[in-house]
Amino acid sequence: MEIFISELGDAAKKVVLVGKLDIDGAAAIESRLANLASAKDNIVIDMSKVAFIASIGLRHLVMTAKAVARNAGKMLLLDPNPLVTEVLEISGLQGILPIVRSEQEALAALRK
Numbered sequence: 001m002e003i004f005i006s007e008l009g010d011a012a013k014k015v016v017l018v019g020k021l022d023i024d025g026a027a028a029i030e031s032r033l034a035n036l037a038s039a040k041d042n043i044v045i046d047m048s049k050v051a052f053i054a055s056i057g058l059r060h061l062v063m064t065a066k067a068v069a070r071n072a073g074k075m076l077l078l079d080p081n082p083l084v085t086e087v088l089e090i091s092g093l094q095g096i097l098p099i100v101r102s103e104q105e106a107l108a109a110l111r112k
Contacts, residue, residue: 001017001018001019001020001021001024001025001028001029002017002018002019002028003016003017003028003029003032004016004018005032005036008044008103008106008107009107011042011107011110011111012042012043012074012076012106013036013039013041013042013043014043014044014078014103015033015036015043015044015045015046016049017029017045017046017047017049017050018049018050019049019051020050020051020052020053021050021052021053021054021056021057021060022052022054022056022057023056025057026054026056026057026059026060029060030060033063034064034067036064037063037064037067037068037071037075038067038071039071040071040072041068042068042074042075042110043064043068043073043074043075043076044075044076044077044078044100044103044106044110045075045076045077045078046078046079047077047078047079047080047084048079048080050080050081050084051081051083052083052084053080053084053087053088058088058091058093058097061077061097062093062096062097066096074109074110075097076099076100076106076109076110077098077099077100078099078100078102078103079100079101079102080099085099
């Protein structure tokens, strides 16, 4: 799993994940997501290049989202592929891990 971090305007940190969010992938991003979550920024995680997500990956995303919320921020998932979207929807975590389909939609959601 690769992770790239940039700015999404002045509204959020944009995190691009590339690869499989399985046990190895989750371990590879755990500390970087934890550091971002403690920075009191909104986070948009681009999931478009995540080919697979396991329960441990969901766990890390939920933990990050909860930490961001504790700091009065928001975390959004940007454009996961259909397979990953299905896993996210079946898990029933849309309230904690909202999905947006474009950066414009993400920016609008962050302004609410």
